[in-house]
Amino acid sequence: MSITKTKSYTLGLRCRECLKEYPIQPHHVCEDCFGPLEAVYDYAAIKKVLTREKILSRKHTMWRYQELLPLDQDPTVGLEVGYTPFYRSRRLAQTLGLKELYIKNDAVNFPTLSFKDRVVAVALSKAKEFGMNIVACASTGNLANSLAANAAQAGLESYIFIPADLEQGKVLGTLVFGSHVIGIRGNYDEVNRLCSEIADKYGWAFVNINIRPFYGEGSKTYTYEILEQLGWRAPQHVVVPMAGGSLITKVKKAIKEFYDLGLTEDASTKMHGAQAEGCGPIVHAVIAGNDLFKPEKPNTIAKSLAIGNPADGYYAIKAIKESGGWAATATDEEIVEAMKLLATTEGIFTETAGGVTLAALKKLIQSGHIPPDESVVLSITGNGLKTQEALVGKVGVPELIDAKLSEFDRIYKKP
Amino acid sequence: MPKTRIYITYPEKLIKEPVIYNVGQKFKVVTNIRSATVSSGIGVIGLELDGEQSEITKAVQYIKDLGIKVKPIEQDVME
């Protein structure tokens, strides 16, 4: 545990629904109304210390915005996470007919190549503050990798619950870090229920259950970086992949916080949500004009977004609507096409979630929700090396020749 | 005795049914509604069930059999 006691700017937890207040503790729902608990900050105090100059003077990691994260001490886990590349696209922008397109690339986030390293870094630092030495999560992919790796570096024991039939490749990428990996037999609902019960019974730091109010805050840094890297400006549009719907609500929160703190001059970004057609409860609700979503049974190659009953779905719908944004889904074919498009125009190999996001962007341009002359940020949140099976048989095969110059001459077609 | 906390999601055709009243009549459980939201044909209720585990299990099954979705209040935690 850190011995440096920095000033804490987190005042407590508060229910998003009935506003009942709770102390800072590993607890995620309101005892009265079951509403989610959220960290509350002393923004007046933060405004006095967190200036552009202060941020610029700090290391290039997600912790340069430390005051806006719910820790009471300096972070102790995931110290190198974040500050991933952000740049203006030329070739993809041209292909899409967009004047001003930017890409925020968490496919190269450290250490496990997805934006989940941000949330896990906060969750595990918080777990250590609470004195909890066993950390856990239920995950089919990115979260499992990230929790396992960050726990290993922090010297924390970790338990990771996965469905019994998860592919070997994904299991390996978690086991390598020395986690206890437990496969659960049963349908999706049963697996979810068991995880909630284990979190309840054992009192471990279950990052996306009892540590969720702290965990979720970590993803705000993805957006703080966008705002800073764009020159302390908010883009007119951002397209965000959605699973549980947490990331997009934190995009909204981060934009508002930077504006309220005077770090940016505008907070009118339209937020657009992206999901797979085979698991799109949030998008389907937005398009139907509903405030509530209907749970769906996932059937898509975008496994990292396959959450049929999203915990933050209600708030994601609200965030999209209030911002004036819209939403779109992508079929499996459109996902693969978009993954190839990003790779061939920008040299970025994203996972299926990135394919979903780019495919949705294409549709939002076509439908007129994103005008071609406005500034757009495309959120790339995961790496293609993790979901290679999605492209097997879809990107061709190498040509084979004997080791003779004449053989190469034969197949080489002059441009 | 642990209490069971769930969200139940109603389809439009069941919104007028006294489901929770019936649950309290048919099973030895205390029902306690914590939140309720209805919008465009979907109803979501946050419900606490208190009683013997076997009665709660039967009550939950009864609700499911009516075609109502029953989920833990954490919703999907496998991400």
Ligand SMILES: Cc1ncc(COP(=O)(O)O)c(C=O)c1O
């Ligand atoms: C690569 C990737 N992008 C986006 C998301 C969506 O995040 P959220 O669950 O916060 O909506 C996830 C995971 O859940 C993910 O793994």
Ligand SMILES: [Zn+2]
């Ligand atoms: Zn409440």
